[in-house]
Amino acid sequence: MKTSIQAYAKINIGLRILGRRPSDGYHLLETIFQEMDFADDIHIGVNRSGRYTLVSNRDDIPLDESNLILQAVTALKPWLPEDLGADIFVDKQIPPGAGLGGGSSDAAAILKFFRPFCHREPPLKSLALSLGADVPFFLTGGTAYATGIGDELEPVSIPLDWTAVLVMPPFSVSTEQAYRDLRISLTDTVKKTNIPSFLRQGFAWRFFENDFERVIIPAYPQIGEIKSALLEAGAEISALSGSGSTVYGIFCSDDKARTCIPKLQDYGRIALCQPRGLT
Numbered sequence: 001m002k003t004s005i006q007a008y009a010k011i012n013i014g015l016r017i018l019g020r021r022p023s024d025g026y027h028l029l030e031t032i033f034q035e036m037d038f039a040d041d042i043h044i045g046v047n048r049s050g051r052y053t054l055v056s057n058r059d060d061i062p063l064d065e066s067n068l069i070l071q072a073v074t075a076l077k078p079w080l081p082e083d084l085g086a087d088i089f090v091d092k093q094i095p096p097g098a099g100l101g102g103g104s105s106d107a108a109a110i111l112k113f114f115r116p117f118c119h120r121e122p123p124l125k126s127l128a129l130s131l132g133a134d135v136p137f138f139l140t141g142g143t144a145y146a147t148g149i150g151d152e153l154e155p156v157s158i159p160l161d162w163t164a165v166l167v168m169p170p171f172s173v174s175t176e177q178a179y180r181d182l183r184i185s186l187t188d189t190v191k192k193t194n195i196p197s198f199l200r201q202g203f204a205w206r207f208f209e210n211d212f213e214r215v216i217i218p219a220y221p222q223i224g225e226i227k228s229a230l231l232e233a234g235a236e237i238s239a240l241s242g243s244g245s246t247v248y249g250i251f252c253s254d255d256k257a258r259t260c261i262p263k264l265q266d267y268g269r270i271a272l273c274q275p276r277g278l279t
Helices: 068-079 102-117 124-131 135-140 175-182 195-201 213-219 221-232 254-267
Strands: 002-020 027-047 052-056 085-091 143-147 152-155 163-168 237-240 247-251 269-273
Touching: 002 102, 002 135, 002 163, 002 195, 002 237, 027 102, 027 163, 027 195, 027 269, 052 068, 068 085, 068 102, 068 124, 102 124, 102 135, 124 135, 135 143, 135 152, 143 195, 163 221, 163 254, 175 213, 213 221, 213 237, 221 237, 221 247, 221 254, 247 254, 254 269
Parallel strands: 052 085
Antiparallel strands: 002 027, 027 085, 027 143, 143 152, 163 247, 163 269, 237 247
16 A cells, blocks of 8 residues: 655744753743644555665655654554554655754654554554654644643644745754753743733734744854845744744735745745645
8 A cells, every 4th residue: 555645844933942841951932833734745655564664855864763754653563563564755845954843743644644553542642742842733733832842732723814935044953052052041930921922912923033043043144134034025024933944934915925935045945835724
């Protein structure tokens, strides 16, 4: 059996780092995850070899057990038939290290795909969290307010009648380094959340900022240039997604979004995409 599935990207609408969790030092945050119709294509040929192979169109991603796709399969193995196997080809459109959650989305897509093959119901949410803090979001997608380490999710409703221009520079940003540069210690007072109060006041793009920008833009000036270019082109908001390196611009006019693309092509790869609601 050969099947093709899609693993959709996300952007972060606002991202605040609130502090660190005393139990393990993980950073606490709040953000709105928004699923977008920009995706990796994953082609799966199921067989009865008992082995799982992974290949890709890119040579800059690992194809061994360090890849989240194979980690997701390994996590599910206790619930899968021993003789089940698959040849997996991932056509990566979402660049690694771009702040779009491509690896996490791939992992969630694999968990969902192999779920029907399980001989008993697997604990998908806990398996997803074991793979990464934002993998649980991709099990459902849509729009979610996230707190904790990004794993505490609450569906929210925001306007979805907009177009995003994603600008993906030809470099990645280290999430670990970005957190280190923020220099938030375990003794810092945990900040209060504010996105819920923003939403109660009525949705407005001006409320949302990404805390990572204050350390990443000085280190990567081109990101600041992209952000300025998107705002000058008429974007309602321009921001980093996650810890970058992707910068997005939100346009309420699809025509205006398309018009700005030629002005941005020197900065990297461009993708025009729409938000996805819950399916």
